[in-house]
Amino acid sequence: MGAQAPSTAVERTAIKKVSVRLVPFVALMFFVNYLDRTAVSFAEPNGMGQDLALTAAQFGFASGIFFLGYIVLEVPSNMALHRFGARRWLARIMVTWGIVSLLFTWVSSSGQLYTLRFLLGVAEAGFFPGAILFLSQWVPSRHRTKILGLFYLAQPLTTVFGAPLAGWLIGRHGLFGLEGWRVMFLFVSLPAIVLGVIAWFYLIDKPADAKWLTPAERDWLTSELAAENAQKTGSEGQHAKGDLKKAFGSGRVWTLAAVYFGFVYGLYALAFFLPTIINGFQDQYDTTFSVMDKAWITAIPYLPAAVVLFFWTRHATRHGTRTWHVAGPAVVGGVSIPLALYMGSPTATVAVITVTACAIFAALPVFWSVPSRFLTGAAAAAGIALINTAGNVAGFASSYITGWLKDWSGAYYVPLYLVGFFMLLSAALMIWLASRSRTDEPAPAVESQAEEALR
Numbered sequence: 001m002g003a004q005a006p007s008t009a010v011e012r013t014a015i016k017k018v019s020v021r022l023v024p025f026v027a028l029m030f031f032v033n034y035l036d037r038t039a040v041s042f043a044e045p046n047g048m049g050q051d052l053a054l055t056a057a058q059f060g061f062a063s064g065i066f067f068l069g070y071i072v073l074e075v076p077s078n079m080a081l082h083r084f085g086a087r088r089w090l091a092r093i094m095v096t097w098g099i100v101s102l103l104f105t106w107v108s109s110s111g112q113l114y115t116l117r118f119l120l121g122v123a124e125a126g127f128f129p130g131a132i133l134f135l136s137q138w139v140p141s142r143h144r145t146k147i148l149g150l151f152y153l154a155q156p157l158t159t160v161f162g163a164p165l166a167g168w169l170i171g172r173h174g175l176f177g178l179e180g181w182r183v184m185f186l187f188v189s190l191p192a193i194v195l196g197v198i199a200w201f202y203l204i205d206k207p208a209d210a211k212w213l214t215p216a217e218r219d220w221l222t223s224e225l226a227a228e229n230a231q232k233t234g235s236e237g238q239h240a241k242g243d244l245k246k247a248f249g250s251g252r253v254w255t256l257a258a259v260y261f262g263f264v265y266g267l268y269a270l271a272f273f274l275p276t277i278i279n280g281f282q283d284q285y286d287t288t289f290s291v292m293d294k295a296w297i298t299a300i301p302y303l304p305a306a307v308v309l310f311f312w313t314r315h316a317t318r319h320g321t322r323t324w325h326v327a328g329p330a331v332v333g334g335v336s337i338p339l340a341l342y343m344g345s346p347t348a349t350v351a352v353i354t355v356t357a358c359a360i361f362a363a364l365p366v367f368w369s370v371p372s373r374f375l376t377g378a379a380a381a382a383g384i385a386l387i388n389t390a391g392n393v394a395g396f397a398s399s400y401i402t403g404w405l406k407d408w409s410g411a412y413y414v415p416l417y418l419v420g421f422f423m424l425l426s427a428a429l430m431i432w433l434a435s436r437s438r439t440d441e442p443a444p445a446v447e448s449q450a451e452e453a454l455r
Contacts, residue, residue, distance in 0.1 A: 060403020
């Protein structure tokens with residue numbers, strides 16, 4: 001990116017109000033979303049795995065089948081959000097997944113677990129890309145990395161606060177006559193329903209309707225976004241079918257989907273199996289941890305990851321998004337995760353895993369600032385959903401394959417080497433995409449912003 005024009009007073013106040021009014025609330029929605037999605041990772045080593053007689057492969061399948069349900073309705077859900085508005089659609093999604101999540105309290109077999117995990121994916125379909133699309137429609141591209149970085153803080157912080165919360169709830173064994181892991185499912189599901197109802201009244205679909213902005217701020221945001229959108233693929237003046245064709249026919253979109261696949265493969269391999277790996281420290285290093293001990297240890301890698309995410313996105317915002325903002329962390333994550341296998345103590349292992357978590361979370365919000373630079377309208381809804389669908393495929397693959405390879409090989413060596421391979425592949429693809437953008441023939445103005453985002 002080149003030098004940015006000095007910001008005006010209206011610009012500064014408008015962006016600040018969006019940052020304060022919308023981003024924390026949408027981030028809270030994401031916090032609850034990620035906690036509900038990964039709650040099984042805390043339940044499995046704390047009673048659920050034993051009560052339901054789950055093997056590592058069965059747990060991996062139960063974790064991963066969520067993403068198959070998500071994939072089924074991913075693109076249609078995001079297109080519905082574009083049609084009906086984020087306020088209605090995100091609220092509907094939250095209430096629906098909260099109800100499904102509540103049913104996990106009474107699951108009694110692996111078959112029921114598979115069914116509910118699939119239905120949870122169906123219920124959540126479209127939330128994450130919808131939230132990304134919603135925030136992208138509120139700020140010009142030069143502010144987007146910072147805004148998405150603030151939003152993305154919710155994901156590592158979910159584990160920082162969610163793991164101890166889950167451990168505390170699991171410790172309430174016997175409440176209402178339920179096992180501890182069932183108590184956890186009961187209480188982590190209710191916030192989604194409450195927030196969904198609040199979102200219906202709180203969210204606003206576009207700046208022009210925001211009464212908490214001054215007329216000058218509304219006019220500035222509306223005109224800036226309209227000018228940006230007019231230069232992108234999928235501008236509002238084009239037919240929706242043409243937008244979708246451009247999104248699904250774009251080699252850049254498919255390459256970005258492959259890049260995202262590698263990051264999410266690593267993200268969910270850690271998210272679903274880290275508590276189980278930590279539980280295994282007890283036999284591996286002849287030590288004993290309480291439920292809360294394991295919860296706090298699980299949270300350790302994610303607090304530094306949140307700090308790194310914050311400062312990494314700030315750097316990208318100030319200096320412009322460059323290829324190394326995405327590819328660099330991918331290399332660090334790809335190299336560090338297999339090294340965790342060779343550490344001689346729980347402390348050293350968690351330290352290396354912390355490096356991997358920092359790498360993954362540093363890259364993700366910066367990555368998501370790229371697609372919305374060259375897609376808008378229906379094309380943005382479809383393109384972002386398509387990229388996120390690749391991530392959901394990775395979520396299923398990493399969960400199931402990690403569990404299956406663990407059962408097959410008897411250890412986590414092979415599955416974690418595979419995580420490293422996919423993250424290194426993401427780095428290579430990001431570098432290749434940027435190199436191709438620089439060496440291709442000069443692109444028309446409609447493509448220049450996309451190339452700028454990849455340099």
